[in-house]
Structure formats: structure tokens, C-alpha cells
Amino acid sequence: MNRKLKVLFVSSELTPIVKVGGLGDVAGTLPKYLKNYVDIESVIPLYKSILTSKPETIPNSDVKINYIDIPEYFSSRDNIYGYQDDPIRFAAFCREIVDKICEGYFGEVDILHLNDSHTSFIPIMLKDRGIDNVKTILTIHNLGSAYQGRYSLDILDILKLNRTHITLEFDKADKEIDPLLQGILNADIVSTVSPTYAQEILTKEYGSGLNDFLELRKNELFGILNGIDYSIFSPEIDKTIYTNYNISNYKIGKLENKKKLIEELHINFNTDYPIYSFIARLDYQKGIDILISAMKTLKDKNIQFLLLGTGAKDFENELQEMNSQNNNIFAIIDFDPILANKIYASADALIIPSKYEPSGLTQMIAMKYGTLPIVRSTGGLKDSVFNMKTGFVFENYSALDLTDTLKEASAMYNTGQWDQMIHNAMSADFSWHKSSQKYLVLYNKLKKV
Numbered sequence: 001m002n003r004k005l006k007v008l009f010v011s012s013e014l015t016p017i018v019k020v021g022g023l024g025d026v027a028g029t030l031p032k033y034l035k036n037y038v039d040i041e042s043v044i045p046l047y048k049s050i051l052t053s054k055p056e057t058i059p060n061s062d063v064k065i066n067y068i069d070i071p072e073y074f075s076s077r078d079n080i081y082g083y084q085d086d087p088i089r090f091a092a093f094c095r096e097i098v099d100k101i102c103e104g105y106f107g108e109v110d111i112l113h114l115n116d117s118h119t120s121f122i123p124i125m126l127k128d129r130g131i132d133n134v135k136t137i138l139t140i141h142n143l144g145s146a147y148q149g150r151y152s153l154d155i156l157d158i159l160k161l162n163r164t165h166i167t168l169e170f171d172k173a174d175k176e177i178d179p180l181l182q183g184i185l186n187a188d189i190v191s192t193v194s195p196t197y198a199q200e201i202l203t204k205e206y207g208s209g210l211n212d213f214l215e216l217r218k219n220e221l222f223g224i225l226n227g228i229d230y231s232i233f234s235p236e237i238d239k240t241i242y243t244n245y246n247i248s249n250y251k252i253g254k255l256e257n258k259k260k261l262i263e264e265l266h267i268n269f270n271t272d273y274p275i276y277s278f279i280a281r282l283d284y285q286k287g288i289d290i291l292i293s294a295m296k297t298l299k300d301k302n303i304q305f306l307l308l309g310t311g312a313k314d315f316e317n318e319l320q321e322m323n324s325q326n327n328n329i330f331a332i333i334d335f336d337p338i339l340a341n342k343i344y345a346s347a348d349a350l351i352i353p354s355k356y357e358p359s360g361l362t363q364m365i366a367m368k369y370g371t372l373p374i375v376r377s378t379g380g381l382k383d384s385v386f387n388m389k390t391g392f393v394f395e396n397y398s399a400l401d402l403t404d405t406l407k408e409a410s411a412m413y414n415t416g417q418w419d420q421m422i423h424n425a426m427s428a429d430f431s432w433h434k435s436s437q438k439y440l441v442l443y444n445k446l447k448k449v
Contacts (some may be wrong), residue, residue, distance in 0.1 A: 004039040005443055007111045010097060012090065012118035013080070014044050014065070017055060020080050023115060023141045026193075029229045032061040033436035038443060041066055041106065043095050043357045045074040060231075065195060066106065068096050085420055087151035089178060091120040091158045098125045100111050102133060111446055113439075114138045117149035120183025121159055124168070129427070135446035138187035140180070142358050143201050144285070145208045149179040157416035182241035184213055191222045193359035198223025206356055222442060225383050226359040227432035233341075233365045240338045241345040247426045250370040251419075252343065253377055265329045273302045274413045276345035276372070276406065279340050279362055280317070282311025282333075287353030287376065292318060293354075293399035294406060299326050303410055306347060307331040308340060309316040344369040349409060351390075353402050362393070374405055374419075388417075390425040 009031045013024030031040045042058060046067040057063055069075060073089035083089065097119075101109055114122055114136060123136045141147075155177050161168065167185045171177055184190055192198045198221055200206040202214055214221060231237075235253065236246045242260040245253020253272065264267050269275060280286040288311070295305055299322075307319060310333055319331035332339065344350070350366040352375045359380035363373040367384075373391035375381040387393035394405040412418050 004037070005106055005110045006106075006449060007038045007040040007113055007443065008043050008066075008097075008106060008109055009034075009040055009076055009113045009115075010043040010119045010122070011115040012045065012093075014042060014058065017065070018044065018047055018080060019051075021141075022359070024137075024227075025361060026141070026226060027115065028058055029227070029432050030436060030439070031063045032058060033227075033432040034439065035061060035063050037112075037436075037440055041098060043068060045070065045089075047080060048075050048077055049080075051075050056189040066261060068093055068100075071095060073087045074162060087117075087149045088158055090149065091121055091151075091155050091179070093120060094125060095241055098122060098129065098131075100241065101126075102129060103133065105378055109134050111443055112136045114183065114187065115147075116141050117180040117183070120149070120179040120181075120187075122183075123186035123188070124160060124165060124182050125161065128165065131157040135189075136187045137189040137191060137442055137446060140184075140190065140192040140201075140358075143180070143192070143206070143208050143210060144356075148181070148210075150176045150206070151179075152176060155179075174270075177251060181213060184217060184280060188446055189220050189222065190214070190217055191439075191442060193223070194383045195223035196382045197356075197358045197379040200356065200379060206349045222438075224435055224438045224442075225380055225430075226361060226364075227370070227430050227435040228361055229362045230368065230431055233368055235345055236346070238341055242342065243245070243345075244372075245345075247370075247423065248424065250422065254348075254370055256317060256342040257342065257345040258347075261342050264342075265330065265332075267306075268327045269304045269306075269330070270302075273304055274305045274348040274410060274411075275306050275346065276349045276351055276374070277343050277437045278305070278307040278309065278351045279343060280309050280352070282309045282315040285355050285357075286311075287296055287355055287397070287402075288315050290397065290399040290402050291351060291353050292322070295322065295329060297399070297403050298406060299328060300449055301328075301407075301410070303328065303406065305329045305331075306341060306343060308334065309336050344371055347371050348413065349374050351402075351406075352376070353394075353397075354378060354381060355397055360384070364428075364430040367391070367428050367430075370422045370426050372409070372421055374402075374409060384428075384430065388421070389426055390421060 011027035015024040015028035041064040046069040243256040357379040384392040394401040
């Protein structure tokens with residue numbers, strides 16, 4: 001009898017144990033859906049915040065979690081990221097994993113599923129040690145330059161690598177090493193989190209300086225749209241919202257949630273008018289600059305804006321100033337997942353005007369809650385929202401295009417077409433079951449390599 005493929009899912013985050021962004025959501029969910037098909041275990045650093053708890057498995061699953069304990073870099077530090085030596089920390093994480101593979105600590109491993117720059121040195125380290133029976137897939141969740149992990153040549157001392165590797169030779173010409181670049185060039189397969197983003201990163205506009213190298217790997221580059229966990233994100237069972245509802249009674253349910261949210265937040269909103277929400281970081285990638293411009297244009301219209309997020313101080317200050325000047329705008333400068341769910345259940349639309357968006361999860365959550373997404377046509381937003389069917393889509397990254405789309409949505413609010421779009425959105429399937437099957441295809445490709 002053939003044994004199942006043994007896969008290690010290696011990441012720097014794992015929801016709900018340790019989460020900073022969307023990577024944690026993927027790492028905490030995808031392995032659970034793959035468990036029925038492969039022998040999969042998770043690997044994360046042992047952070048200070050989980051030093052005493054250390055769950056043995058991903059909650060609500062039997063996926064084992066392996067903790068890599070490097071006190072100097074992880075369990076002695078208060079934060080997950082944000083240190084000047086972050087690339088050094090995660091290089092040590094990579095080295096420890098490769099050491100353990102060589103020692104047989106994880107048993108017979110067939111595939112390493114790696115994620116982002118934090119794990120990107122592992123493929124070249126396996127090659128350096130002559131390990132060719134362990135295949136690698138690197139998933140890129142965000143290619144932006146801030147996420148590549150560049151560091152001085154000192155990082156090579158931590159890795160204990162043979163410095164004559166061809167991919168290191170040209171990389172170190174600028175006196176820096178780019179971990180994500182090394183992963184792209186040395187992993188057996190490279191994937192990213194939506195089909196459109198996989199195409200976008202081949203261009204200069206979205207490639208963040210790595211597009212030429214990705215072009216070299218385009219035959220091994222795949223895009224698989226992220227999913228969401230409907231056992232968590234569903235208005236029918238969500239215990240964090242005021243009133244549960246489903247596709248058959250969403251009008252009553254959303255109105256009840258809207259009334260109670262307005263009451264809880266003490267805001268002067270009118271339930272007869274649409275509430276347009278924004279739940280994201282306040283930075284340029286998320287399009288907050290063009291949203292602020294659009295809100296200024298529409299501030300006298302019967303459109304109500306509810307924003308939740310933290311980020312750049314300039315944006316926080318500007319939103320707070322707008323808050324005080326206009327009853328139709330209410331901004332909450334906070335990171336609050338429970339409040340976010342209440343907004344999904346209460347708002348009529350969710351605005352996601354991103355400059356780029358590798359996958360995006362909020363549009364999928366919003367649709368399940370009957371909140372129509374208003375998105376720019378990029379990355380996973382383009383792959384998951386269909387104009388005038390499950391939401392509203394605009395092409396150009398401009399305040400004018402966003403403003404026109406908001407006007408269009410407002411003109412359609414509370415019509416039969418709006419109701420049909422909500423029905424379509426709530427019926428859409430973005431479960432991890434679909435996406436996990438596509439990862440299994442990649443695993444089987446690696447098996448044959």
C-alpha cells in the first residue's frame with residue numbers, strides 16, 4: 001500500500017495561534033483541508049506569545065504543529081516582526097528546519113510547502129546539502145519590496161551556505177541578498193495567491209524588481225486563489241454578530257444588524273441609506289488615498305461611510321478630521337476583528353480600491369455576509385468579483401473612477417438588481433475545499449519531478 005505524501009507546511013504565522021496578516025489565515029486553514037489527502041504537518045517558530053500554550057495541533061483539526069525553538073531570535077522577543085534583524089531571524093529558522101530534515105526529525109519528508117520570504121532560503125539550502133529527494137513549493141503572498149526580506153551579506157554567515165551558488169553570485173553584486181529572489185529561483189514550483197496576480201507579477205508595474213526572474217520561472221509559476229473558512233465566516237453561525245441570518249432572510253437580518261451597530265457606535269446614520277464600509281490597513285496599497293478623495297467629493301450625498309483600520313498616521317489624522325466635520329463619515333482607528341464581522345453583517349457594501357491585491361479575503365467574506373464588494377480590477381479582486389453580478393468593479397486606480405462607481409452603486413441600491421447581486425454573492429463558493437484541490441495537483445506535479 002502506497003503511503004501518503006508527507007508535506008511540511010512552513011510559515012511564520014498560523015491563525016489563531018499567531019496572526020499578523022492574511023498569511024496566518026492561509027496557514028491556519030489550508031492544511032486542515034489537505035489533511036484528508038496528504039500527511040501534512042505545520043512548522044512555525046516558537047514565539048514568546050505562545051511559549052506556554054503551544055497547541056499540539058491546529059485548532060479543530062489533527063494537523064500537528066512543529067515549533068522551531070530559537071530563543072535568541074523568537075521566544076525571547078515580544079513581537080513577531082518589526083526588528084532590524086528580521087531577515088537574520090528567519091534565516092536561522094530556515095537553517096534549523098533544514099538541519100532537522102537532515103537529522104530525520106520530521107520522518108521521511110516528500111514536500112516542503114514554503115511561504116513568503118521568511119522560508120525562502122530553504123530551497124537553496126537543500127541544494128547546498130545535496131538533498132534532492134525533498135521537493136519545494138514556494139507560495140508568494142505579497143511580492144512588494146517591503147516583503148522581500150533584503151539584508152546585507154552577513155546573512156550568509158547565518159545560513160552557512162556555499163557562497164559560490166550561481167543565484168547568490170549575481171544577487172550579492174549589490175552587497176545585499178534578497179531571500180524571496182533566492183526562493184523564486186531555487187524552489188521547484190512557485191505559486192501565488194490568485195491567477196491574475198500570477199500574471200501581474202510578470203510585469204514591471206507589479207513585479208517589484210523581480211519580474212524578469214519570475215519570467216524565467218513562468219512555466220513553473222501558478223496562481224491559486226485563496227479561500228475562506230465558512231465554519232468561521234458565515235452570517236448563519238457567526239456568534240460575534242448581533243443577529244444571524246442566511247440567504248433566505250438576509251434583508252431582515254442585515255437591517256437588524258445595521259440598527260444595532262448604529263446604536264452601539266452611537267453614530268447618526270440613516271438606515272434608509274446605504275452604508276459603504278472599508279476594513280483594511282490605512283496605506284497606499286489598500287487605496288485609502290483615492291477613497292479619501294472620493295469621500296470628499298461625495299460628502300454631501302446620501303452615502304454613509306464606515307471605516308475600520310489603522311496605518312499611516314497621516315491617513316489616521318485625516319480620517320479623524322473628516323469624522324468631526326461630516327455626519328456621513330465615521331472612522332474607527334483600530335484593529336478589531338469582532339467589530340469587523342459586525343460591519344460585514346451590517347454594511348451594504350465593502351470598498352476595496354486596492355492599488356494591487358494579491359488575493360484578498362475581505363471581498364469573499366463580505367459576499368458571504370450579503371455585503372456587495374466595490375473593487376478595483378486587480379489580482380484576486382478581479383478573480384473573485386464580477387461586475388454587476390456579485391459586486392462592482394472599476395478599472396483605473398483613480399478617485400474619479402471610484403467616485404463614479406460609488407454613484408452607480410448608490411443609484412442601484414435597494415432595487416431588484418441589487419437584490420439579485422446579493423443573492424449571487426451569497427451563493428458564491430470560495431471555500432478552501434476548491435483551492436486545496438488545486439494545491440494537490442501541484443503536489444502531484446512535484447512527486448513526478
